[in-house]
Amino acid sequence: MTLAFSQLPNELESIANQGLYRTRRVISSPQGIYLQVDGKTVLNFCSNDYLGLANHPSVVSAFKSAVDQYGVGSGSAHLICGHSAAHHALEEELAEFTGRDRALLFSTGYMANLGVMSALLGRGDAVFEDRLNHASLLDGGLMSGATFKRYRHSDVEHLNSHLKKASGQKLIVTDGVFSMDGDFAPLPALSIAAKAHDAWLMVDDAHGLGVLGAQGGGLLDYYGLKQTDVPILMGTLGKGFGTFGAFVAGSEDLIETLIQKARTYIYTTALPAAVAEATRASLKLVIAESWRRDKLKQLTERFSVGAKQLGLQLMSSTSPIQPIVIGENQQVLDISQALLNAGFLVSAIRPPTVPQGSSRLRVTFSALHEEVHVDSLLDALDKACAGLR
Numbered sequence: 001m002t003l004a005f006s007q008l009p010n011e012l013e014s015i016a017n018q019g020l021y022r023t024r025r026v027i028s029s030p031q032g033i034y035l036q037v038d039g040k041t042v043l044n045f046c047s048n049d050y051l052g053l054a055n056h057p058s059v060v061s062a063f064k065s066a067v068d069q070y071g072v073g074s075g076s077a078h079l080i081c082g083h084s085a086a087h088h089a090l091e092e093e094l095a096e097f098t099g100r101d102r103a104l105l106f107s108t109g110y111m112a113n114l115g116v117m118s119a120l121l122g123r124g125d126a127v128f129e130d131r132l133n134h135a136s137l138l139d140g141g142l143m144s145g146a147t148f149k150r151y152r153h154s155d156v157e158h159l160n161s162h163l164k165k166a167s168g169q170k171l172i173v174t175d176g177v178f179s180m181d182g183d184f185a186p187l188p189a190l191s192i193a194a195k196a197h198d199a200w201l202m203v204d205d206a207h208g209l210g211v212l213g214a215q216g217g218g219l220l221d222y223y224g225l226k227q228t229d230v231p232i233l234m235g236t237l238g239k240g241f242g243t244f245g246a247f248v249a250g251s252e253d254l255i256e257t258l259i260q261k262a263r264t265y266i267y268t269t270a271l272p273a274a275v276a277e278a279t280r281a282s283l284k285l286v287i288a289e290s291w292r293r294d295k296l297k298q299l300t301e302r303f304s305v306g307a308k309q310l311g312l313q314l315m316s317s318t319s320p321i322q323p324i325v326i327g328e329n330q331q332v333l334d335i336s337q338a339l340l341n342a343g344f345l346v347s348a349i350r351p352p353t354v355p356q357g358s359s360r361l362r363v364t365f366s367a368l369h370e371e372v373h374v375d376s377l378l379d380a381l382d383k384a385c386a387g388l389r
């Protein structure tokens with residue numbers, strides 16, 4: 001039974017009492033390392049625009065010229081009359097970029113995940129998920145109607161014990177780079193487990209694409225894994241690519257099946273063609289400008305060395321996602337607020353986004369940050385976290 005309207009105030013109060021209340025900040029500037037928040041300029045350490053492309057001049061100008069050609073709205077779903085030459089070209093370029101037969105655009109990553117899992121699975125099948133998977137993967141698994149099993153984080157032995165008992169079609173799903181922890185899924189071992197049990201493997205590499213691999217091909221590129229090792233790759237365009245939307249890449253048969261059966265593909269309006277053109281421009285930068293990845297590595301390294309010297313508890317992440325686990329909800333909110341007062345935007349991440357008792361500051365870096373920014377953040381963290389040590 002859901003809540004009656006009259007109970008909502010109590011429910012809201014209880015959310016607030018647990019330190020779980022969520023509020024929005026109103027931003028009046030483009031995305032970048034500086035943001036205008038409520039009229040104040042702050043240094044931004046919580047964006048997923050890792051490569052600093054969201055407001056890049058060539059991405060912005062590709063968007064503007066495409067608006068002149070296509071206008072704003074796409075008019076309908078892809079299968080009606082919304083699939084433009086811009087979308088089509090981007091799909092071909094994403095297929096080539098990921099080394100796969102084909103790619104298919106979705107309007108968001110959330111919808112891509114729901115769409116794939118519902119198209120491929122049903123009652124009598126089984127889905128296996130890492131405990132720390134993104135909410136959209138968990139929801140996709142639940143919505144698919146398949147038997148739903150979670151395995152301990154990155155624990156392939158535990159996964160194998162579930163796989164042994166399963167029947168029907170099997171799908172293993174994992175984040176590539178874990179969104180709230182920043183560590184890497186053990187993809188080579190997962191791929192072996194999948195092959196041994198005749199299961200499909202699906203990787204959501206929202207946080208690896210653009211950031212890892214010599215040309216930004218992501219975690220699969222980093223590990224040297226191909227379409228035969230990981231048949232289903234999902235990527236988002238709103239993070240490393242700096243634009244909006246998502247795609248799934250894989251075999252001809254996979255993509256055709258999604259076009260026929262993925263309801264979140266069929267029954268939604270195509271993203272604007274101008275967003276596709278902007279993404280084509282950003283894809284060129286992702287591939288060509290490896291200095292952005294090198295810079296991210298340097299900044300991350302500098303931060304993790306500095307944070308350890310300060311005695312802050314980091315996780316074992318080498319990605320630009322560097323969480324500092326605090327534990328208590330209210331405490332992490334207080335620290336985040338103290339940082340904001342000092343001019344640093346670092347978001348507080350709380351349950352259910354992360355497990356109970358593991359509330360954290362999620363620090364992320366952008367290729368546009370400089371070493372002085374990292375150093376000033378470390379100073380601010382030293383002061384804001386003083387009470388913890």
Ligand SMILES: *Cc1c(COP(=O)(O)O)cnc(C)c1O
Nearest residue numbers: 108109110134136179206236245
């Ligand atoms: C952001 C994210 C998504 C959702 O992508 P959107 O395009 O923002 O809907 C899916 N999976 C992971 C791991 C993400 O981080």
